[in-house]
Amino acid sequence: MLRLDGSHDNYWTQRNILFQDVSGYLPDMDVDAPIRLKELVNRKALSESADNPSITKMDMLRELRTDEAQLFPAPCLINKIDQAIPRQHEDMIVRSIIEAAGVPVVVHADAGIGKSVFATNIGSNLPEGSVSLLYDCFGNGQYRSVTGYRHGHRIALVQLANELAALGLCHLLIPTLNADISAYMRAFMHRVRQAVSMLRAKNADALLCIIVDAADNAQIAAEEIGEPRSFVRDLLREPLPEGVRLVALCRPHRESLLDPPPQALSLGLSAFTxxxxxxxxxxxxxxxxxxxxxxxxxxxxxxxxxxxxxxxxxxxxxxxxxxxxxx
Missing domain, CATH: 1.10.8 (Helicase, Ruva Protein; domain 3)
Structure with missing residues (x-):
């Protein structure tokens, strides 16, 4: 009735593996998270959990001090237009984005020119096997409200990373209370490298395109509450892995708010003909x-x-x- 298997790692090795596995889903090293998960298993194994011995997703998230809403804190609210009018120079801009290896691209245009509609169309013109993520900094005008903030690293980078994770391209990014902006940026870029490696394993020409619409609104919201930088400012200055494209859209007179690096490619979206x-x-x-x-x-x-x-x-x-x- 009892079979002992001695081929498994010993207790200390398994504990270290647990620490490593849990840290792979967090923006920084949280020494308490593995302990909380271990205690969860202990509680479920005792008589107090006899009526409910299973461990659910919500149990796991609760022990990691988060919930499902915080995994996707800023979903895109831009509606894709099925019958969007093709712009005469849209193909030229997308081609410039595809060729902009290693440098971010800033697309600027006045209000009403069609930046958001253009942003939704970029992905359909990328090479086969590519993936595009569209982050909506405007949020239907809620970007300046306390309940609708979208400019923070913890919000934007978690949203983008977990959209990639939902596609099966990288590890989930679970936010924690103690991680700083540097930790979130490192965790996000690690997942970007994971994702583009998986894409290019299937198609060598595939691209991962990260599109930030209304990027200037994110910086405005950050400055209004006394924060020097929004996530997009830091993201524009981050070295881009091979196969990754970064596009930020803004109004022309606000491009300086983003403080793009000198090598950034600046492109203008013309008015309707x-x-x-x-x-x-x-x-x-x-x-x-x-x-x-x-x-x-x-x-x-x-x-x-x-x-x-x-x-x-x-x-x-x-x-x-x-x-x-x-x-």
Whole structure:
């Protein structure tokens, strides 16, 4: 009834292995985490847990002082547009991103030009087998609220790392209370190297592209609460492993907020052409005339902060009988 197997590692070796395994999922060395997990197993083996002897995911996270919400603290709130208007110079910018080995890329454009839509389209134009991650610094305008902060290293880097982990490309990154920003950056870059190695093992030309939309908003939010740097500032200055591309999008007059390194590639996203405006307008107003296109294009230039507002303004213009309707 009893069989003793002496081929396993001894107690001290197994304890060291446990410490190493647990530290692989944390941003820094937490000496208490393995002890808490060991005590969890002890409790589950005793009579007090007779009615519930199993160890669940929630039990593990609770002992590591976190929960599922903290594993994905800032999900992307940017909706991908299925019928996005292709931009004339979009392919050229994506090609520049693909060729930007070892240097970060900053794409700048004024409000309403289509930075966020462009950010969602980058991944579909990368080489076969590539993976792109889109981090949303704006968060539907909640980036400046205490409950919606997205600029911190603990929030952004954990979100990005665990999106990679969810794809099976790296270890999970479990946040801890005591880790500093350097620890989070080291842990994140380790997982980036894990992920790109796995991608390139299947396809030598595959890329891992990390896209940070509204990067300037992250730095603004950090400075408003007295923090000198957002995560994107540090990420832009981090050496990029081979096969990794980093893209940050911002407004032109705020590019200096990101303090990109001198070798960073700066690219501009141009305003809509009349042809692109026509394609956009005809999606909602198929019967729009050439004069309507010209008027809508003028409204878009006047109020480029919001394309939806321009469409609403055009609808009002069509229905208004006044000589000078306003958007």
């Amino acid at each position: 009349v042809e692109e405006t026509a394609a956009h307008l005809h999606q909602k107003f198929p019967d729009a005339s050439e004069h309507d296109v010209e008027e809508f294009h003028r409204l878009r230039l006047v109020d480029s902060a919001c394309n939806v507002r321009c469409l609403n303004g055009f609808a009002y213009l069509k229905a208004s009988s006044t000589s000078e309707p306003r958007c």
